[in-house]
Amino acid sequence: xxxxTVFGGSLANFILNSSKRHxxxxxxxxxxDLILVMEPVTILGALIGAIVNKLLNxxxxxxxxxxxxxxxxxxxxxxxxxxxxxETKEIEKRKKQRDIELAKIAKEQEEGLLQxxxxxxxxxxxxxxx
Numbered sequence: 001x002x003x004x005t006v007f008g009g010s011l012a013n014f015i016l017n018s019s020k021r022h023x024x025x026x027x028x029x030x031x032x033d034l035i036l037v038m039e040p041v042t043i044l045g046a047l048i049g050a051i052v053n054k055l056l057n058x059x060x061x062x063x064x065x066x067x068x069x070x071x072x073x074x075x076x077x078x079x080x081x082x083x084x085x086x087e088t089k090e091i092e093k094r095k096k097q098r099d100i101e102l103a104k105i106a107k108e109q110e111e112g113l114l115q116x117x118x119x120x121x122x123x124x125x126x127x128x129x130x
Contacts (some may be wrong), residue, residue, distance in 0.1 A: 014130040053061065 017029055021027070022029050056064070
């Protein structure tokens with residue numbers, strides 16, 4: 001029953017997405033060349049996995065799965081830390097730029113205020129005589 005459900009969902013996605021176009025590029029939404037490269041490897045991996053599952057002891061299989069999960073989690077964590085550091089640097093850079101811009105605006109406003117105050121403290125100009 002679960003295989004039929006997965007097949008039905010895949011078939012529905014195929015029917016709905018096969019005629020769609022990419023929103024930003026002039027090409028189909030589905031990358032058929034990538035499918036041609038990936039699908040045989042995916043099927044081969046599933047076949048090898050099924051054979052190995054029948055050949056290996058449950059304990060060995062569990063250990064191999066734990067090792068695989070550990071390696072995958074470790075790689076994901078490294079990438080996450082790298083992305084976090086990059087994003088943090090970018091946020092700090094933007095904050096510094098914003099602070100510089102705000103300081104510049106405040107300085108310009110202060111200079112404009114001082115200039116208007118200094119001109120208001122001067123005596124009014126003498127009326128012109130003919």
